[in-house]
Amino acid sequence: MDWDKLRIFHAVADAGSLTHAGDVLHLSQSAVSRQIKSLEEGLGVTLFHRHARGLILTEQGELLFDATRAMNKRLDAATARIRDSEEEVFGNLRVTTTIGFGSIWLAPRLSKLYALYPDLKLDLMLEERVLDLPMREADVAIRMKEPSQADLVRKRLMDIRMCLFASPAYLEANGTPRNMADLALHRIICQSPDSTQVSAGQTLVQEIMSQNIPRLLTVNNYFGVLQGVLGDLGIGVLPDYLEQDFHQLIRVLPEVESNPVPVFLAYPEELRGSRRVEAFRDFVLEEVVAYRKARASG
Numbered sequence: 001m002d003w004d005k006l007r008i009f010h011a012v013a014d015a016g017s018l019t020h021a022g023d024v025l026h027l028s029q030s031a032v033s034r035q036i037k038s039l040e041e042g043l044g045v046t047l048f049h050r051h052a053r054g055l056i057l058t059e060q061g062e063l064l065f066d067a068t069r070a071m072n073k074r075l076d077a078a079t080a081r082i083r084d085s086e087e088e089v090f091g092n093l094r095v096t097t098t099i100g101f102g103s104i105w106l107a108p109r110l111s112k113l114y115a116l117y118p119d120l121k122l123d124l125m126l127e128e129r130v131l132d133l134p135m136r137e138a139d140v141a142i143r144m145k146e147p148s149q150a151d152l153v154r155k156r157l158m159d160i161r162m163c164l165f166a167s168p169a170y171l172e173a174n175g176t177p178r179n180m181a182d183l184a185l186h187r188i189i190c191q192s193p194d195s196t197q198v199s200a201g202q203t204l205v206q207e208i209m210s211q212n213i214p215r216l217l218t219v220n221n222y223f224g225v226l227q228g229v230l231g232d233l234g235i236g237v238l239p240d241y242l243e244q245d246f247h248q249l250i251r252v253l254p255e256v257e258s259n260p261v262p263v264f265l266a267y268p269e270e271l272r273g274s275r276r277v278e279a280f281r282d283f284v285l286e287e288v289v290a291y292r293k294a295r296a297s298g
Contacts, residue, residue, distance in 0.1 A: 002039070002042075004035070005035050005036075005038060005039040005042075006033045006039075006063065006064075006068055006071075007025075007036075007067075008021065008025060008027070008032055008036065008039075009036060009047065009064065009068065010068040010069070010072065011025050011032075011041055011066065012026050012032060012036060012048070012055065013047075013048075013055075013065040013068070014063065014065075014087075015055050016054045016056075017055060017085030017087060018036070018055070027037065034166055036048070037139070038266065043060075043064075045058070045060040046058050046060070046061075047060060047064060048061055058283070065143070070135065073135060073136035074101075074112035074136070076136060080149075087115075089117040089119070089120055089276055089279040090117070090119035090120060090121075090148070090276075091119075091120070091121060091276060092121045092122075092123060093120060093121070093123065093139050093140065093210075093276045093280055094123040094138045094139045094140070095122060095123070095124050095125065095138065095139065095140045095141070095142070095280065096124075096125040096126075096127070096131045096137070096138040096140070096141045096142075097124075097125075097126060097141065097142035097143070098126065098127075098128055098142075098143075098144060098221075098222075098225075099126045099127065099128065099221035099222065099223050099240070100220075100221055100222030100223055100225075100239060101142060101144070101263070102124060102126040102142075103126060103223040104222065104223060104226060104239070104241070104242050104245075105239075105241050105242070105245075106124070106142070106284075107124065108245065109287050110124075112283070112287070113279075113283045115134055116279070116283070117197055117279055118127075120276065120279070121207060122280075124154050126219045128196040128197075128221070129196075130143065133147070133149065133152055133266060133268050134149055134151055134152070134268055136268070139267060139268075139271060139274075139276070139277060140265065140266070140267045140271075140277055140280055140281070141265070141266050141267070142157070142263065142264070142265050142266075142284070143263070143264050143266065144160075144261050144262070144263060145198070145261075145262060145264070146262060146264050146271075147248065147264060147266045151268065151269045152266045152267065152268060152269065153263065153266065153267055153268070153269055153272055154264050154265070154266040155265045155266075155281070155285070156261045156262055156263070156264055157264065157265055157284065157285070157288045158241075158262075158263050158288050158291070158292065159260035159261060159262055159264060160239045160240055160241050160260070160261045161200070161239070161240045161257040161258050161259070161260055161262070162198070162200060162204050162237055162238065162239055162240070162257065162258035163238065163239070163240050163254075163256070163257045163258075164235050164236070164237060164238075164251070164252040164253050164256055165229055165235070165236050165243075165246075165249045165250065165251060165252060166229060166234070166235045166236070166239050166250055166252050167229060167230060167231075167232045167248065167250070167251065168227060168248065168250060169232045169247060170229075170232045170235070171250060171252075173232070173269075174186060176252065176253055177235070177252060177253060178270050179253070180207075180211055180253070180256065181211060183208060183211045183235065183253075184211045184212055184213060184214065186215070186234060186235050186238075186269075187215035187216065187217060187235070188206070188208060188213045188215070188216055188217070188234055188235055188237070189217045189219065189225050189228040189229055189231060189233060189234045189235065189236040189237070189241075190205045190216075190217075190218060190219075190225060190236065190237035191205065191218060191219060191220065191221070191222070191225065191237070192218040192220070192236070192292040193205050193206050193209060195218075195220050196220075198258075198261045200258035200260070200261045201239075201257040201258055201261070203258060203259070204237060204256075204257070204258040208237065209279060215234070217233060217234060219286060222238055222239060225237065225238055225250075226238055226242065226246075229249065229290045230246075230249075233253050239261075240257070241291065243295075244291060244294050244295060245262065265281060265284055265285075267281075
């Protein structure tokens with residue numbers, strides 16, 4: 001199959017227009033149209049439905065677009081490795097992790113990474129959905145469980161536990177609970193038990209909810225829970241790693257905590273040796289070591 005025709009097909013499918021694809025490829029609309037027609041004739045199928053508002057992929061076109069999209073991601077990975085310098089770290093690196101870990105633990109530490117590698121362009125993708133690393137939806141992931149794919153390089157960073165925190169102002173106004181039953185006298189801030197979250201955190205929330213909590217604020221990520229706690233709204237279910245950076249908060253019922261949640265860093269096997277990935281991995285590992293030492297000394 002002609003690579004050039006596939007490249008043009010992918011651009012047209014991505015843009016949904018011959019004209020827009022031509023602009024991207026620096027080709028005339030007629031040249032793009034001829035290549036698409038030739039590809040359709042060679043395959044013996046129709047790849048696009050044509051209408052006044054643009055082009056829509058046929059079922060066969062969708063299949064081919066899935067293939068060219070995967071090919072493009074693989075080519076991007078190869079290009080990234082080729083461009084990696086043995087001495088310098090530069091270019092784009094896409095990192096995915098959860099909203100809570102990314103916004104509370106990782107993002108505040110990135111100034112140190114940029115001080116070391118000012119030409120690195122980091123794309124931080126914070127979401128609860130697990131992105132597909134082998135399909136190059138991201139280059140590096142920090143996940144709250146061990147990745148299941150076999151073709152990933154992985155490193156266990158640390159364990160975290162979900163705990164209870166409150167602000168001094170909230171506790172001064174509402175009192176400090178002495179046991180789990182006392183939580184019924186307070187507003188609890190947490191993720192909804194049926195929302196996407198680590199299973200250990202979900203189990204702890206369910207245990208707390210068994211105390212018949214009358215006042216409740218649920219948020220769909222831990223960063224939102226933290227903002228509620230900082231705003232003196234109640235007692236929040238939050239990961240223990242924030243204790244180091246948010247000294248103004250008070251740990252409530254220290255004996256109440258979830259089971260440990262493992263934190264893993266992972267990236268595709270094909271990116272082993274990438275200078276950008278190595279630089280980010282080493283930075284995170286150094287920050288984890290510093291975090292552990294600070295907790296041990298605290």
